[in-house]
Amino acid sequence: MTTPNRTVNNGFLSRSRLKNLFGISPIVVVLASILLVLIMPAVIFLFQSSLHETQFDGSFGAFTFQYYVDLITNDQFLNNLTNATIYAVGSAAVAISIGVLLAWIVERTNTPGGSWVLIISIISLGIPSVLYTISFLMLLGKVGPVNEILMWITGAEDPLLDVYSLWGMIIIEGIEFAPLSYLLLSSVFRSNDASFEEASMMSGAGILQTFRNITFRLAQPAILALLILIFIRAFESFETPALVGLPGNVSVITTDIYESIDEVPANYGQAGAFSVVLLFIVGGLLIWYNRLSRNAEKYQTITGKGFRPRVMDLGKWRWLTGAILALLFMIIIGFPIGIVLWVSMVPYYDGVSLEALKLFTFDNYRTVFNSRSFHDSIGNTVIMGAAAASIVAPFTALCAWLTVRRYKGAWILDQLATSPLIFPAIVMGVAFLQVFLNMPFGLYGTLLSIILASMVRYLPYGMRYSYAGILQIHTELEEASSMSGARQTTTFLRIVMPLVAPAMVTCWLFVFLVSVKAVSIPILLAGPKSQVVAITLFDMWENGITNELAAMGATWTGFMTIISLIFYMLAKRYGLSVR
């Protein structure tokens, strides 16, 4: 945008009978009010619940600091905080090591097969986190093929690896975040001018020296920012700690929150206190992250006119990097998907072996397809995802348009719509749980409650896509409409909407995909009649119904991968950054 938003006459509705409020367009006031109504009760009830005793009917009792005192005086809390930190640092380190390697090989070298890596991103956006974690438990568990191979190599009698441990959590979470890390780093590596590296080679430096001194150093600020981002994501993650950590007696803050609510009777005050602490930690980290990520772009601004997207010729070494690429591809996607398919085809899971091949059957799929609860949970999930996405996409499009065009006061819409970012999903779940428990009408346990919470949780994601989409529309396109005599409302409907439609569709798909993937919100809010796929998978694993879980997971992942593929094609077609 060369001419960013000259004075815009705040037309939209402003000339209507509604009088301007301090010159702020009424539409901005209306939208801001909606956002406040959605977000504020959750924040207020979260803090209230941590400071009041909860009575049997869910309403608040006497004021107390007891829950915070309990936290501080409990050794377990410090221990779990340490666990969470080690887990988050480890996951970030694993994810970034893989990400740097992948991004460098694909973007900066002439290694064959680089385009296949896109498949990693597509599938990883489609697969539910629960299923992904479970697939690694199947691979690394006691009867899993990895332990089998290790026992065969070393001749040991017993499994060597115990995946239900802190390092198991780190490996699994690290690999799960590798695609994100790759995606963000590849844009960093791609935007660097190849002549930076060529200049180093011409100075007499070899390939490794050049990678260390130039490529890596240029990406360093971005890598540091990414480290914080993944740290935050892992710190607030729930799936892996719940499925891997809890059975191995490794607790982190998010599982503490879950357990406080899961116990009978639920300790809402304790969950609230945990949540508030987590909220502050994540909030602080996000501020730091924002500062770093602004810093991360400082090296990307100076590239001359002679920009050439050249890659480095590795010669014979490219076959080695090709092999590394293939191995990473198998670890991130091939093996996890493979084991899920395998388990879905056998009557019982007892490791991967030739004998088991004879037992191959479609019975699990048959059972799942005929199961009523499977149909219900798929139906619920699709309704939940579609509803959340259908509200978020147009709503954020309007907010983003008002913000980008600098409508007076519109910045507050941007701030409000992105504020849920500081809520870890599990904290959002606790906060909305409190809201629904204290509502006079019975929302608790309904699908609508999950939709509302998911919607608020994924508002920031929608905002990011809508914002990027609106930025691409040049102001003059709208000015031309105004000069043709169209009112602001007409311009928005006839010009802005059609132009922003592709961005909205991608935004819709993205919100749909991320909201059906996650388990943290529905696990706290879902009732018997509002089960969703992620929760069904989670319960099936807890109850040991492994094979049917695999069949259901494989089917669902298939559907979601198709949607994810459509999302990627649209995002690429319309030049929206895919994150």
Place this chain on the structure above:
Amino acid sequence: MLKVENLFKQYTSEDGTPGGGVLGASFDVANGELFTLLGPSGCGKTTTLRSIAGLEQPQGGLISLMDTVLYDADKRVNIPMYERDIGMVFQSYAIWPHMNVYENAAYPLKVSKGKRLSSSEMREKVRHVLELVGLEDYIERPSTQLSGGQQQRLALARALTREPGLLLLDEPLSNLDAQLREQMRSELKRLQRETGVTAIYVTHDQSEALAISDRIAVMNDGLIMQIGSPKDIYERPTSEFVANFIGTTNLLRGALNADIKAGNEAPVETPLGKLQCTFTADVSATPTVGVVIRPENIVIAKIGDDKAAALPAINRCDGALLTETYLGEIVEYEVSVGEETVLIRTKPTESLAPQDAVTLHFPIPQTLALIEKST
């Protein structure tokens, strides 16, 4: 010093058809010379340069620098770029933003093989080269705070710190604005003279090439059309392409009845009548020989003037003045002669006006007969 023989590197476009590249270029560069590869975009000049640097692997030919063979297709020799004794200035400068001025310039000394310098020696050397380019006051400055011209100087300093046997410059001035470009152009030339480094300079800007070079190789479609001093290239082009690419020229089509050797004169039948031409290359008898003459070499006079009477009778034709364009130090005239329009440039001393009947004279040494292409 540098020897390039039959260098061949052809790109294949995505649909499999052969694309641009170098299709057999040979030239020698003498010690201390500033040699320019000049040509339109896609002519293969950058590919040639990058092949010498080692950033591109040729498919055929030989490249040697002093006594070292850098690339030999037949003997399968290909020295990696970082072992070549070559410094390079990139079009985008490629100044590393995460290092300051000193670190950028010192980098080649730190990473290249060969004798290790003590830190004081290194500091001394870097300081010296930064002084050379006039950046001695900016040693500790972050490189992101440099202007375009300063980045350019730093890129040059970095390429020189290692005291390479050969300096490659890839369109180094194309990112600068016009005024700065002229200033840097003369500075580049001065620096090259002072350091005595042999340099290869790639550009598509003919005036830059004429101003800076000791010798120029004009390239087109992957082939070298002509190698010569700027004066040679401008005044004695051996092909229509070179005559057209460098400066402005009048081109006529004519018929030649005999085979003529380079250096001789012979008459050519043109739309302006028979013109006695000088031959800069061998031309066989053809109905479509090109006759070129630069606008500033044509003599123009008003019919009836004393000046017109004094003109030689040979290579004369009469026409009508169409337009006069006053450009300050020169005046441009367009004169119609029969079907043709001839462009003439003179000092603004003539008193001519449109519609005037004028006579033109084409001096024989500057009236050149050329074939379309020559290699």
